[in-house]
Amino acid sequence: GEDVEQSLFLSVREGDSSVINCTYTDSSSTYLYWYKQEPGAGLQLLTYIFSNMDMKQDQRLTVLLNKKDKHLSLRIADTQTGDSAIYFCAGVNQAGTALIFGKGTTLSVSS
Amino acid sequence: DAGVTQSPTHLIKTRGQHVTLRCSPISGHKSVSWYQQVLGQGPQFIFQYYEKEERGRGNFPDRFSARQFPNYSSELNVNALLLGDSALYLCASSQNPGNTEAFFGQGTRLTVV
Secondary structure: OOOEEEOOEEEEEOOOOEEEEEEEOOOOOOEEEEEEEOOOOOEEEEEEEEOOOOEEEEOOEEEEEEOOOOEEEEEEOOOOHHHOEEEEEEEEOOOOOOEEEOOOEEEEEEO | OOOOEEEOOEEEEOOOOOEEEEEEOOOOOOEEEEEEEOOOOOOEEEEEEEOOEEEEEOOOOOOEEEEEOOOOOEEEEEOOOOHHHOEEEEEEEEOOOOOOOOEEOOOEEEEEO
16 A cells, blocks of 8 residues: 655754655555644645646745656745644555555754 | 534543544535544544545544534544544545545544543
8 A cells, every 4th residue: 555754854944945855655646745734733735746747836835746756845945934843745545535644744944 | 614623622531431523524525534643643544434425444443433424524433442542633624535635624632541
């Protein structure tokens, strides 16, 4: 089944760009997702990319997809302290019934 | 429009007890999924319901059950609670079962003592 791996921690300074990386095992996911979770809160859908796309840009967010290497990344431009959170990459299982999440990357932004 | 609403927000139960968690999806969404998030981990899939039918089940024991009502709201039931069931339980709603855009509620924090 699908397995999703992420680096666990990233620290950046305010105003810098952040790049969060993710690798996945199952290439059958039609969509790949990025979610954000702030302390004590649920998950917020940030963006998603269709599997036949290489890149998607949405304001400060850029998603890059390398299907050959099964690698997904999320770039946050001009990172702000409010971007401090845990970011989850997710694919979909083969049955299409479940999101499969990585363990999350904790982004810490210092001023 | 209201987002996904879950109740209660926090709950403390004793080992061996039973718990019922509730979820109301976004208006117009017919699919509800449940996830368990243990501290420090990503959410793990428990169930998906669409049009009141179970569409998917994760690797959880039979102590976990769920149902969806005609108004598309859903309940997650857990029997014979164990300490290891302590977690954040998240409900997600989407228009269809394909999870194209799944929106999550704030979760129910369950503590088993």
